[in-house]
Amino acid sequence: MGVEVETVCVTGASGFIGSWLVMRLLEKGYTVRATVRDPDNIRKVKHLLELPKADTHLTLWKADLSVEGSFDEAVQGCTGVFHVATPMDFESKDPENEVIKPTINGVLDIMKACAKAKTIRRIVFTSSAGTVDVEEHKKPVYDESCWSDLEFVQTIKMTGWMYFVSKTLAEQAAWKYAKENNLDFISVIPPLVVGPFIMHSMPPSLITALSLITGNEAHYGIIKQGNYVHLDDLCRAHIVLFENPKAEGRYICSSHEATIHDLAKLLREKYPEYNVPAKIKDIDEDLASVVFSSKKLLDLGFEFKYSLEEMFAGAVETCREKGLIPLSHEKQATEDKLAGAGETCREKGPIPFSHEKQAVEESKENGGVPAHSEAP
Numbered sequence: 001m002g003v004e005v006e007t008v009c010v011t012g013a014s015g016f017i018g019s020w021l022v023m024r025l026l027e028k029g030y031t032v033r034a035t036v037r038d039p040d041n042i043r044k045v046k047h048l049l050e051l052p053k054a055d056t057h058l059t060l061w062k063a064d065l066s067v068e069g070s071f072d073e074a075v076q077g078c079t080g081v082f083h084v085a086t087p088m089d090f091e092s093k094d095p096e097n098e099v100i101k102p103t104i105n106g107v108l109d110i111m112k113a114c115a116k117a118k119t120i121r122r123i124v125f126t127s128s129a130g131t132v133d134v135e136e137h138k139k140p141v142y143d144e145s146c147w148s149d150l151e152f153v154q155t156i157k158m159t160g161w162m163y164f165v166s167k168t169l170a171e172q173a174a175w176k177y178a179k180e181n182n183l184d185f186i187s188v189i190p191p192l193v194v195g196p197f198i199m200h201s202m203p204p205s206l207i208t209a210l211s212l213i214t215g216n217e218a219h220y221g222i223i224k225q226g227n228y229v230h231l232d233d234l235c236r237a238h239i240v241l242f243e244n245p246k247a248e249g250r251y252i253c254s255s256h257e258a259t260i261h262d263l264a265k266l267l268r269e270k271y272p273e274y275n276v277p278a279k280i281k282d283i284d285e286d287l288a289s290v291v292f293s294s295k296k297l298l299d300l301g302f303e304f305k306y307s308l309e310e311m312f313a314g315a316v317e318t319c320r321e322k323g324l325i326p327l328s329h330e331k332q333a334t335e336d337k338l339a340g341a342g343e344t345c346r347e348k349g350p351i352p353f354s355h356e357k358q359a360v361e362e363s364k365e366n367g368g369v370p371a372h373s374e375a376p
Contacts, residue, residue, distance in 0.1 A: 012085025065106030
């Protein structure tokens, strides 16, 4: 395929997955139209503008999932669309109108834009493991034929429930529209996405993935029987699935499984400076792993490059470099004792009350996708 002459659109381009995908597409020679909510907000798009080839192969386009028709112009003339953006707010007081409806309406608006453009060869949609495995009784193995039990999700309302509902209904609506309008549509289903990143704030996925380090127990249920993929592997899979003419349907993209106990052991051994718990309260120590089968993706010839340890090392080091997590809990405890500076700074505004809250705000704007929160 003539990659050098192809122009593609990436939605949610300033986010965790979107920005890395843009970087990899530029490296391959694609011309990229990156959609963001506010192209003039330099703080939120600077990492995109600084990418290699950005000056010649990247343009920013203003688009908003909540504004009908706002993607039409960005999509017109492209040969492909990577739809990554999604509303993600676990703290929403009105999830139906703030998360669920915008997600469904947003994906349908993009599908309509693709149909109108008449130039789109393929649409690649970033789905989530949350569309596959959220149910009362876990299966030992999940594949692309599985769908989450939305009645169970809406009854229990566990952490991230509105995200699971929104992604599931959005993907199902997209499949229906694609079939009715003869659009070539593929969905990529990642579990929890982990790894280094180039966006400036804490990715929502890593709030969950690093919850054993940060002590955010509300997310422990999500990683109880976790599945993981490196951000770079996921983005490479997106591109492979766009380029391979034999690709069709749904594709799980998951390289590793680990129970919360497995992950705690790995993190304790690699990062003794953090107070990762040796025992997890109220979680059975004989917990079985749950497998997300990537056989369909591997059968296309795709190969995963990264180990579980490598993806967490990349995530932790990047978070440290950006000051998003402390270098150690001992150092953090010392800093917390200094003056009453924290509250003063919060009142003045430069420091967020928490990286979790800041990430939620960022996600509303750039489609930060947690994986199976999860996920994405």
